[in-house]
Amino acid sequence: MKKMIKIFSQKEFCFFIFGVYAILLTWPFLSIFEQGKPQTVFYYLFFMWALNIFILFIMSLGYPRLKESTKNTKKPRG
Amino acid sequence: MLSIFIIIIVFCLYMGAMFVLALKTERGSPLLRRWSEHPFMHACALGIYCTTWTYYGSVGNAATSGLLFLTFYLGPTMVIFLWPVILRKMVRIKHNYRITSIADFISARYSKSQALAAMVTVIALVGVIPYVSLQLRATFNTFKILAMHSYQGDIFIWEQYMAWLIIGLMIIFTILFGARRLDPTETHKGMILSVAVQSLVQLAALLCVGVFVTFFIFHGFDDIFTRLASSQFSEMIFVGGKDQGNYLVWATYLVLSMSAFMFLPRQFHVAVVENSEEKNIGMILWVFPLYMLLINIFLVPIAAGGLLSGLPVAEADSFVLRLPLFYNNFWLAVIVFLGGISAATSMIMISSMTVATMVTNHILLPVLNFSPRLDFLKKHLLKFRWLFIAFFILSGYHFEKLLKQSYMLVNIGLISFAAVLQFAPIIIGALYWRRANRRGALMGLIGGFLLWFYTLLFPAIIKSGWGSPAILVKGPWAITWLRPEQLIGINIPDNMVHAVFWSLFVNITLFVSGSLSRANTAMEERGADIFVDALKMSSSPSLVSEWLEDRRIELSHKLDLLMKVLEKYFDKRTAEAMVNECLDKNHIDVHNKISVIQLAELQNELEKTLSGSLGSASAHQVINSVSLFTESESRELSRVYAKILSDLKLSPEELISKIDYHREREKLISQHAAELEETIRELDHEIHVRSLTEKALVESEYKYRILVENLPQRIFRKNLDGVYTYCNDVFAADLQIMRQEIVGKTDYDFFPFHVAERYREDDLKVTDAGETLDLEEKYLLKGKEKWVYTIKSPIKDEEGQVIGLLGIFSDITDKKKAQEQLNQSKQELEVRVKERTIELIEANKQLHHKISELETTKSELEDAYIHLKETKDQLFQVEKLASIGQLAAGVAHEINNPIGFIKNNISMFSEYWKLLQKYIDEIRRFMRSARKSPQEQRQWMEELEAELNIEYIEKDLPSLLQESQEGTRRIQKIITDLKSFARKETDEEFKEEDLNKIVEVAITIVNNEIKNKCELTKELAGLPLIHCNAQKISQVIINLLINASQAMKERGAIHIETYAEEGYVCLKITDNGEGMSRQVIKKMFDPFFTTKEVGEGTGLGLSISFDIIKKHKGSIEVQSEVGKGTTFLIKFPVAHNP
Structure with missing residues (x-):
């Protein structure tokens, strides 16, 4: 699981999975699923x-918990 | 009418609730504040993407265009994959540079260009106002549908009232929670929480309708799809079918929705501007797609449900509302209405707020800055923003009135998306292409916008009826290659695909070529660095210079200058707060002098703060308008930079690069230091926790030791070889050895061999099986043999391996003794129980004997009872026979009379027969002897008949026969009645009888007895039947009649009367005899009581009669007076008394 989270949270994976989905959710994949029962494409x-949500959930687990960006730790100089 | 009130009240309550929610959040309710900052709520607030166009329109789209509508939600779901990279960068930039809107964002990247910001604002404005109209129209329409469902009258007034109510509330809400002040951060917690809640309401409403349609109206998804497949609407669950051109539309819509989700002003505002922390993106990543999935899952079933239920396709946009109404679910429809209101209000409020901010900052403010004479208006920026908010919403309303059902309004959702698509190239370029510059961005945006206008908005305007359609067909000035929908003759079947293609093509081409056409300016380079390297750069860039400590500048004068310019836009308090914030951020003490570098830092910080309120372009312009640096200070600053350059021997570009490097380094060091601090804190915490744990362990060990040492039980521990590793003091004391001497030894060292051997066997059982053993055994304790109870448990290591055993035993000798005594007592008790059992058996036998005696007695009593009953029956019979005997003479006389006249009649018959015989003989003889004339014969016959008196015989003979027959009938009746009376009958012979007939029978029997003594009269009314034994009732009547007749010393009268009365049949026998005294009446029903002479009566007559009447559930009453007579009234219940 840790390995999966690590892979999913890489910047390159974001672009990769976006590309994969761009193919899976357009022609010709959709036309394949329109060959069977009418509701097949709906399902x-x-x-x-749902798979997309699962992948995003895994990605969110690896999303870095950033420290507050506006925090300034420097001492006063004036 | 009631339903209209309900709708208005529910709407007002709902808006009131949202108002209170936003107000409480703004006022700092800790819980609501926490919720408003929670990433989950932020993800829900992004649901603002789903406007009424989704809520109502997607169902309409599904009904008409199949699954194509899903692209608008699949696109965002796909683009979210890139959010960890893109959105994170945008949020980082927003945090560092106080970005307030998408126009501000674009402008900040491209030289803080006012023109570019204004251009973006105009595009947003053009797209937003019709979109607001669309939301308002959907809201008004749904109100109308809902109101008309239950109110048939004219609802025009109500529509107007509701419209103004909705608009008014929206304006107030937006101003109060979206533009109450010029907030440098431009975050609106109250409004965002309210939007998030409204998104959830919208989702809940849609799910309710979806579940209602899918599972209550139909039987699930499959059922709907099956019905749909066999209907005329089967095409609606296809994407493209056989037409592959549809896939191009599908892909185009995906692109459109991706860009809309990222760059629509309202989406940008919620996703970027209102995003308080980058880490929120983590949860948004999956919560928002889940939200979208849930909101879409039932849209197809709802659309299909509407069509299959017979609703017209033209009304598909309102199926969500119409279906609950169609199936008479008013309250579900109200919930749907609230969901629709939620979708519309969220969109309108956020859109009008963002566009108002953009218009104020990027159009109004540059105009005010242009002319010094308008300076006085700068203080009223906030009021202008309120005015713009009201203006947008009201414009949306009037636009809705103007466009109504036009083509443009119907398609404005998609048209807006295509407009927003024009932002995509320049924003993506801004984030990832260093060479992108203001020129390219302006060219691309203007070119794309013009193409969008020409190929999409212009045809929409014409199709809405505001221009000649010939332009679309022939092109302007009949130039065909300029046809808006077929530009340069390229024929793309779908207008949207055509427009997207051309606008994007021109946009990207101009953007790239424009950017490449000239080198970037320093500011553009700086902007590129800030944007492209946003995730690498320091979060708070400051011109730190450790080697410049030359503080000679009076801060107060500089602050006066800054305050002066700030007070043009804000009140004094706000301006002071802004300046103080900047001073704090840069750690500048207001009372000290500052260096020129610090002054530059202060200027920079103030510009960023001001950007939050005015936008980065205006802020830049405003700050630059202040002469903050004197000539000498500017020279000083230049000198510092020159010195840096000369020291480093770097070109300015290299210097900037170095500064960036140092910034990065400083950031890394700061981060590293912070991480180290964090690590140290964690280690401190860990050490603290560990010391606490150790302390707790020591305390625990101490408690354990105290416990073990003070327990009376003997406790020991052995290893697998049976060697003692521990024992407590009590154990050692038993063996009379020091505890330390036991450890390291075995049982063989303390006990006899056979005992030690037995202990060893027990130990092995425990360690081998790994299970606890408990046993009672004898043990040598201080030289004495005692009983002990021992528990031996295995000790296991972390992996479950047995490494030894723990033993606990306690002295149970006393317990054993007590147990033995108990056993002895038990045995004694058992003996006593046995003895007692024998006694009880004996007593039981005697009891049985007594019971058998009682049973014998009972049997005798039963026999006696039967005998008594028989005797009683015999008495009945005797009494009856006595009555018969008493009546016998009378009966005989009754029979004798008819017998007498029958006898006489028979004598007469005999005489008549002789004469008739003679007559017949004479005729025979006459007929044989002579033949005479008929006349002689007649004469002879007349003479003969006269002689024998034949004529009289002929007349008398029938009457004789009739009399005789009557006599025999009378005799027969008397005998029948008598037989019936005398027959011995059982008690069970109960039948339904007529009392009048029984009376008649009784009279027949007693008639002769009484007729000489009295005159009998009767008055018998028609009676209902009674359930009785007729013979016994006769006996009663006969008894009473005989008694009555006997009570008369001289001839008297008896009157018998029957009648029905209140469920009873009554028999009243009245005589005028001597009557009875009270004493006689008291005893008259007693057995054997009689007032007659000895031998005349048995004394049982009335007693039996009384019994008979009681058996028939009847009653008998007597009224008698001496010398006047007696009346008996007998009542019997009617059979089948209702």
């Missing part, structure tokens, strides 16, 4: 959506 889209 496919929502399944992909």
Whole structure:
């Protein structure tokens, strides 16, 4: 799991998975799922959506918890 | 009418609740404040993307265009994959440079260009106002539908009232929570929390309708899809079908929605400007897509549900509301209405707030700055912002009135998305392309916007009826290659795809070529560094210079200058607060002098702070307008930079690069130091925790030791070889050895071999099996043999391996003794129980004997009872027979009379027969002897008949026969009645009888007895049947009649009367005899009581009669007076008494 989180939280993975989804959610993949029962494409889209949420959840686990960016720790100089 | 009031009240309550929520948050309620900053709520606030266009419109889209609507939600879900990179960068930039809007963001990157910011503002404005109209129209329409559902009258007034109520509340809400003050941070916690809650309400409402339609109206998704597939609407669950052109539309919409989700002004505001911390992005990543999935999951079923329920396709936009109404679920419809209100108000408020901020900062302020004569207006920026908010919302309302159902309004959602798409190239370029500059951005934006206007908005305006459609067909001035929807003759079937293609193509081309056409200015370079390297740069860049400590500048004078310019825009208090904040951030003491570098830092910081209120471009302009540096100070600053350059022997570019390097280094060192501090803190904490743990351990060990040492039980520990590793003092005392001497030895050292051997076996059982053993055994204690109870448990290491055993035993000798005594007592008790049992068995036998005796007695009593009953029956019979005997003479006389006249009649028959015989003989003889004439024959016959009196016989003979028959009938009746009376019947012969008939029978029997003594009259009314034994009732009547007749010394009268009365049949027998005294009446029903002479009566007559009447559940009453007579009234219950 830790390994998965590590992979998912890399910047390159963000672009990669975006590209993968850009393919999975457009032609020709969608047309494949329109060959069967009419509702297949509906279920496919929502399944992909749920998978998307799962991937994003894993990504969020690895999202760095940044310290407050405006914090200034310097001593007064005046 | 009531429903209209309900809708208005519910709406007001809902808006009131949102108002209170926002107010409490703004006033600092800790809980609400915490919630407003929670990433979950921030993710929900992003639900502002789902406006009424989603809430109502997507169902309409689903009904008409199938699954195409999903692209508007799949696009954002996809682009969120890039948020950890893009959004994080944008939020970092926003934090560092106080970005307040998307126009500000773009302007900040491209030389703080006012023109660019104004351009972005104009595009946003053009896109937002019709979009606000769309929201208002959806809200008004839903109110109308809801109101008209239950109120048939004219609702125009109510519509107007509701419209102004909604608009008024929206304006007030937006001003109060979105623009109450010129906030340098431009964050609005109250409004964002309210928007988040409204998004959740919207989601909940849509889920309610979805569940209602999918699972209550239909039987789940499959059911809906199956029905849909077999209906005329089967196409609606396809994406593109056979037409691959649809996939191009699909992909275009995906791109549009991605950019809209990122760059729509309201989305940018919530995602970037209102994002208080970068770490919020982590949760937003998955919560928002989940929100979108939930909001979309039921849209297709709702659309399908509406179509399958027979609602018209033209009304598909309002299926969400119409379906609950169609199925008479008014309250669900009200919830839907609230969800729609939520979707609309959130969008309108945030959009109007952001656009008002943009217009104020990027259009109004540059105008005011342009002319010094307008300076006095600068103090009223906030009021201008309020005015703009009201203006936008009211414009949206009037636009809605103007456009109504026009093509433009219907498609404004998509048109707006395409407008916002024009921001995408310059923003992405701003974040990732260093060469991007103001020229390229302006060219790209203007080119893209013009193409968008020409290819999309212009055709929409014409299609809405405001221009000649010929332009679309032939092109302007009949130049066909200028046709807005087929530019340069390229024919793309979908207008949106066409417009997106051209506008984006021109936008990107101009942006790239414009940017490449000239080198970046220093400011642009600086902007590029700030944006492109946002995640690498220091979060608080400051011109730190450790080697410049030359503080000669009087701060107070500089502050006066700054205050003077700030007071043009803010009140004195706000301006002071701003300046103080900047001083604090740069750690400058107001009472000391400062160096020129610190002055530069202060200027920089103030510009950033001012950007929060005025936008970065205006702030830059305002700060530059202050002559903060004197000529000498400017020279000093130049000298410092020159010295740096000369010291470093660097070009200015290299210097900037070095500064950046040092900034980065300082940042890294600061971060490292902070991390080290954090690590030290964590280590301190760990040490503290560890020392606490050790202390707790020592305390625990002490407690454990105290416990073990003071327990009366003997406790020991052995290893696997049976060697003692520990024992307590009590254990050692038993063995009379020092505790230290026991440790390291085995049982073989203290006990006899066979005992030690037994202990060893027990130990092995425990250690081998790894289970606890408990046993009672004898043990040598201080040389004495005692009983002990021992528990031996295995000791296991962390991996569960047995490493020894723990033993605890205690002296139970006393307990054993007590147990033995108990056993003895138990045995004695058992003996006593046995003895007592034998006694009880004996007593039981005697009891059985007594019971058998009682049973014998009971049997005898039963026999006696039967005998008594038989005797009683016999008495009944005797009494009856006595009555018959008494009546026998009368009966005989009754029979004798008819017998007498029957006898006489028979004699007469005999005489008549002789004469008739003779008559017949004479005729036969006459007929055989002579033949005479008919006349002689007639004469002869007449003579013969006269002689034998034949004519009289003929007349008398029938009457004789009739009399005889009557006599025999009378006899037969008397005998039948008598037989019936005398028959011995059982008690069970109860039938439904007519009392009048029983009376008649009784009279027949007694008639002769009484007719000589009295005159019998009767008055018998029609009676209902009674359930009775007729013979016994006859006996009663006969008894009473005989008694009555016997009570008469001279001829009297008896009157019998029957009648029905209140569920009873009554028999009243009245005589005028001698009557009875009171004493006689008292005893008259006693057995064997009689007033008659001895031998005349048995004394049982009335007693039996009384019994009979009681058995028939009847009653008998007597009224008698001596000398006047007696009346008996008998009542029987009617059979089947209702």
